[in-house]
Amino acid sequence: MWRILKQIARNGIRSEAPPEPSDSLRVGGERIQRELLDILGQALSIRQVDAGSCNGCELEINALNNPYHNIEGLGIRFVASPRHADMLLVTGPVSRHMELALRRTYDAAPDPKLVVAVGDCGCDGGIFGESYASCGRVANIIPVDVAVPGCPPPPLEILRGILTAVRSRISPG
């Protein structure tokens, strides 16, 4: 046990300041939490759906949970069911075989819901494009509020996209 405590004490808290949302106002963690509460009345629950990615985007989404980005500290949580979710975070391209599962996941999430498409493939089909097996971008299948380009986008860009989608609730567009 002392080894564990020593390791924890030696490393301390590594969490860094979150990024500013795209409307250029610099905000701190407290402000993000307050906004989430003001806009949603609760912490933000996200259901991640991999609709056919190469898994690169998932690696970077997972990195949001590491101590540096500490996304849970901002009041944002990845949940296990779409029924608990305020937002779907979808990576693509949407394969034909995931089209039905993605639609069902979307339908299972309660209204009002937000959708953030992550990665070049989610934005426009990326290198896989549209084909017999790929439906291309996420917006071809379900309505998308914010799309985050990048291959894969780094964790901070994904977080920025999430915050931008939440803000779009108060100032649409």
Place this chain on the structure above:
Amino acid sequence: MRISGFSLDGERLPAPLPIWRATVRSETWQVLARALSENGGRLLTLWASDRTHGASGGLVISAAYAVPEGLLWLDLPLAERAATYPDLVPFFPCAGRLQRAAADLLGVVAEGVSDRRPWLDHGAWPENYRPLRRDQSPRAAGPHREVTDYAFVRVEGDGVHEIPVGPVHAGIIEPGHFRFSVVGEKVQRLEQRLGYKHKGIEKRFTELPALQAHRLAGRMSGDSTVAYGWAYCMALESLAGCEISERASWLRALLLERERVANHLGDLGALGNDAAFAFGLAQFSRLREDWLRLAKDAFGHRLMMDVVVPGGVTADVDQATAASLADQCDRIEREVQELRQIYDEHAGLQDRFLTTGRVSPGLAARLGLTGLAGRASGQAADLRCDRAWIPYDQLEVKIATQRGGDVAARVSVRFDELLESLRLIRLLLSRLPDGRTRSELRLPSKLAFGAGWVEGWRGEVFVALEYDGDKGAHCIRRCHCHDPSWQNWPVLEHAVMADIVPDFPLINKSFNLSYSGHDL
């Protein structure tokens, strides 16, 4: 040429590893398979191609074996359009799903197989559409359809019930379906249905310029982008007769070892977390983030995508960068040693790891378990040691093996390989030869075949490439990419038998197989 005691009609491909390509007849196809299975040969992959060229050519089924001499790529031309070929499942069980995939993509069927269920085809493509046949276009084939149900094997008896999981999983993971048949908490049977991520990668290759397609190869499986990038480029360089500089080879190995470390750091944290040890996830994910940030600074991309390119690499390492990369190895090594001791001494963690998800060495050998998971079940194969190509021939890579075959063994192999890769990275940096980082690659003006074979972090990655430079065609005719997950997914079905359902996530993570790399 003579390979494994057989006289074959073929040639050696100009690749840094010994790769032989030969054409065989139907009788030899099966005789060879039997002989190789009895003498320790391994089936690496199996795929079909449409080699119709005007009025000549036709369908071909190919297999790649790892044999004592190196890699043996066999082509069996099929007589007619609807031709069949001898079944390899009796000799290599892992051929089953590969043969079903070949049937889905090209309509070629193994003779006498009992399992004819489609594998990658979920019924959504146009009717009778075989995507890799040259005479078919999806538009002409008709409309897309609804996906169909899958005929899972039913387990019957008192108290048996089924738990369906997926395709959308409850974490930040790739999609696939697992059907558990359980009695109480005990798993009687697990059956997988994969192919949800099938996005037509092999068809897409034929639409991209050969000098650009390394980007697609690098997205077969995002966590193995360097391994696939290198394997694809090796295949292209081999068919073009392009020899890359020594420095480029060393830099590729540096990237490959860094990719191995990044994945092991991520997995070791996740494995702790799946055994309810959140401390492990916090510590290892911190180290992984440090690792990725320096990758971004040194190579311009956190996951090092598109750094390996045809003819060499895009990034060079100057002295300052080399020093910071080596420093980071020292830092990470100290922390990993400390964390390993914590993992080893943590009774609760070891209780979850030990004996869980066990694959005995005998079962592993029979089913063809490969790569990291294979080494944890006594299958001592690692290309970096067995076929040490440049620069591994100068590094004396130490293979990591265990015989326990449980989650604890796979954790242990990860720790050993992580520490060995840190040693290799420092060695690569200290002895990096001078020279340019990229050579010119001139594509041939004829039909040519190339192959690439690389030991990625998960296991052997293989790329077979057929390029047509004839009469201004300049196109990839076929590019088959193989992920070691094809071998290991079926073994996972065995690993969970008699364990309890709540141990599945832990067992699954200890293998950490690729869905995207498998689904193509």
